[in-house]
Amino acid sequence: MKVLLADDHRLIVEGLSNLLTVHGIEVAGIAGDGMEAVAMAQQLHPDLILMDIRMPRCDGLSATRQIKAQQPEIKIVMLTTSAEDQDLFESVKSGACGYLLKSMSGEAFIEALRGLEQGIPPFSPGLAAKLLDEFARLAGEGKEADTGGHGDTQKGKEAETRGRGAAETGGGLTERQTEVLRLVADGLTYREVGEQLSLSERTVRYHMSEIIARLHLYNRSQVLAYVGKHGLT
Numbered sequence: 001m002k003v004l005l006a007d008d009h010r011l012i013v014e015g016l017s018n019l020l021t022v023h024g025i026e027v028a029g030i031a032g033d034g035m036e037a038v039a040m041a042q043q044l045h046p047d048l049i050l051m052d053i054r055m056p057r058c059d060g061l062s063a064t065r066q067i068k069a070q071q072p073e074i075k076i077v078m079l080t081t082s083a084e085d086q087d088l089f090e091s092v093k094s095g096a097c098g099y100l101l102k103s104m105s106g107e108a109f110i111e112a113l114r115g116l117e118q119g120i121p122p123f124s125p126g127l128a129a130k131l132l133d134e135f136a137r138l139a140g141e142g143k144e145a146d147t148g149g150h151g152d153t154q155k156g157k158e159a160e161t162r163g164r165g166a167a168e169t170g171g172g173l174t175e176r177q178t179e180v181l182r183l184v185a186d187g188l189t190y191r192e193v194g195e196q197l198s199l200s201e202r203t204v205r206y207h208m209s210e211i212i213a214r215l216h217l218y219n220r221s222q223v224l225a226y227v228g229k230h231g232l233t
Helices: 010-022 034-044 060-070 085-094 106-117 127-147 152-172 175-185 190-197 201-214 220-229
Strands: 002-006 026-031 048-051 075-080 098-101
Touching (some): 002 034, 010 026, 010 106, 026 034, 034 048, 034 060, 048 060, 060 085, 075 085, 106 190, 175 201
Parallel strands (some): 002 026, 002 048, 048 075
């Protein structure tokens, strides 16, 4: 995996570069701001960009949108100190496939990148639950707009529809996969999910890959949206 680092804090970048190199991950380049990240992405064609949000000249959100518009195949994971909901939501909307906090341990960080190599985009614990809340809020706004504020009869129909959706999910996923999906949506790490279900972390990752394949979804963000839509939390 060839990685481009985009961060204006030199000390952090040097530490990241050393950590990645020790674990056999190639650091293709280092960008000091969003504009450099866009230019270097075109030049280096990295597999992954670790993107900070707060940077001079051009922030990480704007850079992410530009890069994904030009090179949609490049994976972008936000690596930031910001745990603000708005930054998280805007990052996903801009095209980021993961959101990691700089407060995490080096071991957890490398584990997250290994998961990404297996097709499972990474989110720091607790952030997945925030995404679910936002999806639920947006879904609620959409229902209100569609129904025009009709009363209890409409609410009953919506509840019936959600019930059918949950039943359909049971036909598509195994009971174990549904358990894994619920715990991941609650913000647990794969290791924590494994501890609760008496499974190895490798098995949990396998289940998540199978879930994504079965639901015909492309990334973890869409899996979380699916969870919210079908009332699996």
